[in-house]
Amino acid sequence: MLGLPDPVTACLFDLDGVLTQTAKIHAAAWKQLFDEYLRDRARRTGEEFVPFDAHADYDEHVDGLPRDDGVRGFLSSRGIEVDDDEVRRLGDRKNELVQQIIERDGVQAYDGSIAYVHAARDAGLRRAVVSSSSNCRAGLQAAGILDLFEEIVDGHVTRDLGLRGKPAPDSFLEGARRLGVPPDRAAVFEDALAGVQAGRDGGFGYVVGVDRVGQRDALRAHGADVVVDDLADLT
């Protein structure tokens, strides 16, 4: 049904880049944050300034991860270790940038995803959003799609429950648990390499990779059972 194997009765949707066009917003905010940081560091240390790549660096080190893990992950890829206070300071600054962009531009959902979620609801499939973002609920609300989902496991929930962030499968497992289905009867929909890996490692029934930026092969390699450009392609 809806391009999913028969045993699947529940859908676990990532938010940024799957339901809403907010992966671009996060990538832009991360780029501004890290470029400011790296430029300043280069001035202080005399090192060469190598800018953050909003595709390669974002996809590999930041996309899909909880905010703090994104800060640590990218900086450590450049051999830079920072303490918890600095991680928090940089994460707060990135969040200010995200919120400024959202305030200015709003949040747009992908039409194909919304049509798919409606079809899933009409077909009786259970539906949850599983996102690392602490802005998840606000994003769903701003896009006008909050009421399409029965459960939301976001950055606040994972922190409160002490769950490991993606690429660990914990948040998706929590989503399936809340919907009352075993993982092998749930499908994961993800655009991030870390999220697809979480779907594979959690033993989910099907992992749909959503390719918005030309990383089809990498999504496959991280464990996607199928890769589509848009959820409309599944129907």
Ligand SMILES: O=P(O)(O)OC[C@H]1O[C@@H](O)[C@H](O)[C@@H](O)[C@@H]1O
């Ligand atoms: O900073 P937030 O809104 O809590 O989001 C954390 C992360 O959430 C993920 O969904 C995004 O892919 C990342 O880019 C983002 O950094």
